[in-house]
Amino acid sequence: MAGRKQDDKILNPLKRKILRRRFSTAELVFGPLFLVLLVLVGAWIVLQKNNYDPGERDIAFTQLQEDSVEDNLYRRPVELWIEPGTALAGGVPSVDLGILPSSLVGEGWQLDGRLESYDASNLYEKINGAAEQYLAYGFTELNYVTLAQGDNFITLELYDQTSFPNVLGLFSAQGGGTHEVKKNGDMFYFTTPIGAIGGLGNYYFKISGNNESDPVVEKAMSMVQELAALPVSGGGIPLPYRMLTDRLDVAFKQISYIKDNAFQYDFLTEFWFAPLGDGGDARIFLHQAGSADEAAARFGSLVEEQAYEYELQVNEPERAVLQHEYLKTIFAVSRRGDMIYGVDGAGDPAAAEAALARIEEVMTGA
Known part of the structure; x- marks a missing residue:
């Protein structure tokens, strides 16, 4: 631009100037000395070149030998763990399977891991999300084992549900009645492609393999037979169940058991149900109370509650017939001694x- 000096600065038109008026002697001496030091280091590097003696700079060979890791080409195989206090018979360790049959182990099938046991306080650790259903049906203990034969594995879950009604209730709640149920003495079960599910007395069991191979399926069926010999507890077969199966000829898969809140009433527990057999949704029900007085009290409460949605057609001390206000279905209930029985959802009073x-006819000979 015209009139502008050649040495003018774009951002700062003022001339440069040193603000410090003096420099210390140390600063003046350090600069030249540092340059001399750099020159000497460079000269030393150039002179060294390949003048390298490993003996002077490397780690001593003896030190390397002392710190080396010994690597053996042959390693002894890991020996099979034997629980302290158990005997080794025929090359197979005798393991403690608790209440489970010892015959589960053998013929090439070995215990993989240990027997696992769970109670009501920690069942969720094994079946988190499903524990509540087992607890609702009287769960007390789970014994869990895994058997292995090469790449084949089978797990066994044995639940102690306290009593046969609880086992049947759990079996029904988990859809057991939708399968073809087989019987083996007092045991009932159905098969799956990789195992079986069923119950015996107070025990509910699940057998599950990791594939559908013949060895797995054969072992699963063998385990069912071995479990059939388990000693059971929890009382005998309840009278309502015997009436349904032995006298009313109801198929096992059609029987269901409601432990709590029958008909959605918290005062009704331990009710047995089966289809009426009319091709519809009607069902008969049976309940054995602890005493005749208890049965009378429950009978009265049931009729009173049902009357809120049903119209009373017959109301006698030991018999009541009600018709639903909108569906027009019939709910009939009777009481005899400690037994409560009836039909729910019948199409007509007849x-x-x-x-x-x-029901009353078979009760006479029950």
């Missing part, structure tokens, strides 16, 4: 009365 008469 069908309900016929069902009650049939």
Whole structure:
């Protein structure tokens, strides 16, 4: 630009100037000395070149030998763990399987890991998300084992549900009645492609393999037979169940057991149900109370509660017939001694009365 000096600065038109008026002697001496030092270091590097003696700079060979890791080409195989206090018979360790049959182990099948046991306080650790259903049906203990034969594995879950009704209730709640149920003495079960699910007395079991191979399926069926010999507890077979199976000829898969909140009432527990057999949704029900007085009290409470949604057609001390206000289905209930029985959802009063008469007929010989 015209009129502008050649040495003018774009951002700062003022001339440069040193603000410090003096420099210390140390600063003046350090600069030249540092340059001399750099020159000497460079000269030393150039002179060294390949003048390298490993003996002077490397780690001593003896030190390397002392710190080296010994690597053996042959390693002894890991020996099979034997639980202290167990005997070794025929090359197979005798393991403690608790209440489970010892015959589960053998013929090439070995215990993989240890027997695992769970109670009500820690069942969720094994079946988190499903524990509540087992607890609702009287769960006390789970014994869990895994058996292995090469690449084949089978797990066994044995649940102690306290009593046969609890086992049957759990079996029904988990859809057991939708399968073809087989019987082996007092045991009932159905098979799956990789195992079996069933119950015996107070025990509910699940057998599950990791594939559908013949060895797995054969072992699963063998385990079912071995479990059939388990000693059971929890009382005998309840009278309502015997009436349904032995006298009313109801198929096992059609029987269900509701432990709590039958008909959605918290005062009704331990009710047995089966289809009426009319091709519809009607069902008969049976309940054995602890005493005749208890049965009378429950009978009265049931009729009173049902009357809120049903119209009373018959209301006698030991018999009541009600019709639903909107669905027009029939709910009939009777009491005899400590037994409460009836029909729910019948299409008409005649069908309900016929069902009650049939139940009363078999009760006479029960």
